[in-house]
Amino acid sequence: MNRFIFGIIILIWGCSAPKNEKSSVFSTNDIKYAKGFHIEKNEEGSFLVIDEPWPKAPKPIKYSLENVPNRIVCTSTSHLPFFEMLGEEDLVVGFPNINYISSKAFIDRANEGLITDLGPDGSMNMELLLGINPDAVIAFDMGGESQTLDKIKEAGIPVYYNSDFLEQSPLGRAEWIKFFGALLNKQHEADSIFSAIENEYLRLKELASKTENKPSILSGVVYGDTWFLPGGNNWAATFFNNAGGEYLWDTDTTTGWMELSFEAVYEKGHNADYWIGTSTLNSMDEMKGQDDRYAEFEAFKDQKVYNYSKKIGPNGGYDFFESGYSRPDLVLSDLIKVLHPELLPKYETVYFQQLN
Template identity: 60%
Template sequence: MKGSRFYFLAILIIAGCTPPQEKEQSTGRALNTQVKFAKKFAVEENAIIVKEPWPGAVAPISYAPDTPPQRVVVTSTTHLAYLEMLGVEDRIVGFPSTQYITSPVIRKLVNDGKITDLGPDGSMNLELLISLAPDAVFAFDMGSESTTLDKIEESGIPVFYNADFLETSSLGRAEWIKFFGAFFGKEKEADSIFTSIVQRYDSLKTLAANTQNQPTIVSGVMYGDTWFLPGGQNWAAEFYRDAGGRYLWENDSTSGWLEISFESVFEKAGEADFWIGTSTFNTKKELAGQDTRYTHFRAFKVDEVYNYNKRLGPTGGYDFFESAYTRPDRVLADLIFILHPELLPDYDTYYFQKLP
């Protein structure tokens, strides 16, 4: 995801934007891929259709990829993971806030001066970006980036909108590797990678479905006076369910995030078996330092608090926000091991770890 903006819940507040006119290209090379889980894009014979390029967009955008780009700027850490999986990370020439990059391969490109830092994610240096002469900019718009992106297009550099963050299912989001595969002429590779992810995910889901015990789960932390946690139809709730857990807000119909008072959360989840997902708090001491009331939760008392902080980059980035959305099978395996360690006795978690 795009730097700190996405750390845990930064995608909660999405402002509206004025949609540009629908774009359509009439020519392009033949594309050979099918989309099954993703709801926000489709691939036709010679076009990629982004159905909702930003929240609340009233018209889709159609792209007809022709020659695969050789020099690109991307604006989200999730884009980095897709490109690395496809083996085209060496085509990245610019990225905003490179300190959030965790991939050793891509960090080396940054350190070697092959990827230019374009400045803070909310205010990219447009002159610097234009000077890099990229063939394409892969961007996302949460409602406040349209002016910047319009200026990039006015300079003659094409901008391609990626809306993977609007998907509500984990496999739907991971399937956006096919979006990049189509642009880079890597449809076959993208299909193969995604198929293997789906197969492993389904196998793990079946394994967890056979468990009789479903431990209860609470998630999230306080921001100011409000506790933010996943809605019942959010991708995080899907993970908890598929891992054989009972998320205490699983019956909620929200696909985004809930904002609830501490008292309401404690009343419902004070006795929850597990607390999973604590934002940037990496120890129980840090949690208690923010709010001593956290210590009253049963999960806190019995040391069953976990966070996605096992893989941190050398400059502070969380790999979870870079590669986890492309590898839901790894996330699911982690959660199954946390909730039902007997099912994966020889497994070592990839993203999650218990807070000391």
């Protein structure tokens, strides 16, 4: 499953590193927010350890950092921004279904024949994959999807599991730039980039925390008979609250995504001040066309409905699901602009826009 598709479904919405000859090595203490990986150093060398490579994985996976890959296949659009941020776009030589990519840099490379389209990632074309001779595949596994990855490993191609999607905090998700920094021998760059993002995020969070008014927030839409929305411990809920809002389900302990009836959501959320995150519904008419009961919500009546649809790639890919995970500072800025525009009077949103 491509991470972009996965995102559409579910988001309806320390110490300084000691000097070392290997610039790609940094102390475990430098991983401040991410829970899913760490760097291990011992007499045998330096290793990138993925603590939970897929949901409920039985054990961690350890990768040596001795060799730096230079021909890489990515399997998720959310990995691509880290290559751009580290100035290593040229390392990516293959991607499954390039139509999902929003980044102009990668689209241009694909159009120039420098990135090979490997087909739907659920059944990656092994002949094409072997033909481009990669020395690494960066993959994600939601659980029960490892058949294709097993074939890749059997072909002798190293598979690096990236489980950033399991992180529960915005900064934890973004800190996976250090995964790429370690892998690509760009630790210092990765650390510097993340520090800047972290500092800006924390500054914005502090700014929003001083507001006395906390607008109430509703999120998600109905699919079939079920309303999908972020749980109270989901990273999206963290964004809402850090932006100076009050997510109506913030006392819920779900870390993933809640599935409720329309009636349950209406009972609690019909008077919400804002409705943020409407999946692929990008206008009020589209919303009413899917379910005319949406018009009964106060946020709908007041036209305070926003979606992450401001930047859509030439093939329909939502850039929010590509670069938003790596730039939580921008996402938080957007949400503060929506909820408290007086705090950022000159700021123009990057991902979110008001629906008409």
